Amino acid sequence: EDQVTQSPEALRLQEGESSSLNCSYTVSGLRGLFWYRQDPGKGPEFLFTLYSAGEEKEKERLKATLTKKESFLHITAPKPEDSATYLCAVQAWRTQGGSEKLVFGKGTKLTVNP
Amino acid sequence: ETGVTQTPRHLVMGMTNKKSLKCEQHLGHNAMYWYKQSAKKPLELMFVYNFKEQTENNSVPSRFSPECPNSSHLFLHLHTLQPEDSALYLCASSQDVGGVQPQHFGDGTRLSIL
Numbered sequence: 001e002d003q004v005t006q007s008p009e010a011l012r013l014q015e016g017e018s019s020s021l022n023c024s025y026t027v028s029g030l031r032g033l034f035w036y037r038q039d040p041g042k043g044p045e046f047l048f049t050l051y052s053a054g055e056e057k058e059k060e061r062l063k064a065t066l067t068k069k070e071s072f073l074h075i076t077a078p079k080p081e082d083s084a085t086y087l088c089a090v091q092a093w094r095t096q097g098g099s100e101k102l103v104f105g106k107g108t109k110l111t112v113n114p
Numbered sequence: 115e116t117g118v119t120q121t122p123r124h125l126v127m128g129m130t131n132k133k134s135l136k137c138e139q140h141l142g143h144n145a146m147y148w149y150k151q152s153a154k155k156p157l158e159l160m161f162v163y164n165f166k167e168q169t170e171n172n173s174v175p176s177r178f179s180p181e182c183p184n185s186s187h188l189f190l191h192l193h194t195l196q197p198e199d200s201a202l203y204l205c206a207s208s209q210d211v212g213g214v215q216p217q218h219f220g221d222g223t224r225l226s227i228l
Contacts, residue, residue, distance in 0.1 A: 004156070031214050032214035034216055034217075036219075041221070042221050042222075043118070043120075043204050043206075043219030043220050043221045043222050044157075044204075044219045045219070046216040046217070046218060046219075049214060049216055051214065087157070089157075091214055100211070101159045101162070101170065101172070102157075102159070102217065103156075104156040104157040105156055106154065106155065106156050107156075
């Protein structure tokens with residue numbers, strides 16, 4: 001069964017204090033890994049898609065990386081507006097009769113204090 | 115503002131009521147999804163529609179009845195719900211169900227069952 005585990009569950013940073021969020025996954029064959037940001041009272045907002053080990057994507061202060069077992073979301077010099085819950089999801093190759101639905105982790109709640 | 119609009123944003127109903135959730139997407143996508151998001155749990159896929167045809171029902175109880183009249187609109191009809199059905203219900207859309215494509219989410223309907 002496909003599984004996604006995100007750590008830590010919650011993270012508090014001071015403004016400017018860089019850190020990383022982890023997404024570990026177990027899938028039969030990875031087609032893609034997605035990162036989303038979710039603000040309170042809002043739906044998830046798409047950030048990145050990663051397709052293969054070694055790939056990296058960047059957007060402002062965020063950089064996502066991918067290995068064969070996990071993905072990291074690196075946050076460089078975060079600001080208070082980066083506070084949100086960050087969700088990771090994987091899409092696996094369809095096995096016979098199986099589904100390519102996204103499997104989500106529980107998320108990491110990031111708080112950046114000024 | 116996202117390209118996926120959900121109404122109502124909040125809904126309180128008794129266990130014997132019948133209500134409907136509405137989702138509309140303005141992204142020109144062909145696939146639409148219903149998810150349930152409960153506290154401390156990952157997003158749970160409920161239903162998938164591709165070109166108006168249901169392609170997935172993730173063992174959802176029959177008290178939830180989806181309807182997709184066209185590729186831009188998706189409904190979730192609710193009847194005889196249970197207290198454990200209280201959650202955030204999210205609608206999402208993607209270009210279609212093939213390939214590795216990000217899903218774009220609405221801001222959800224917060225449902226409370228009395």
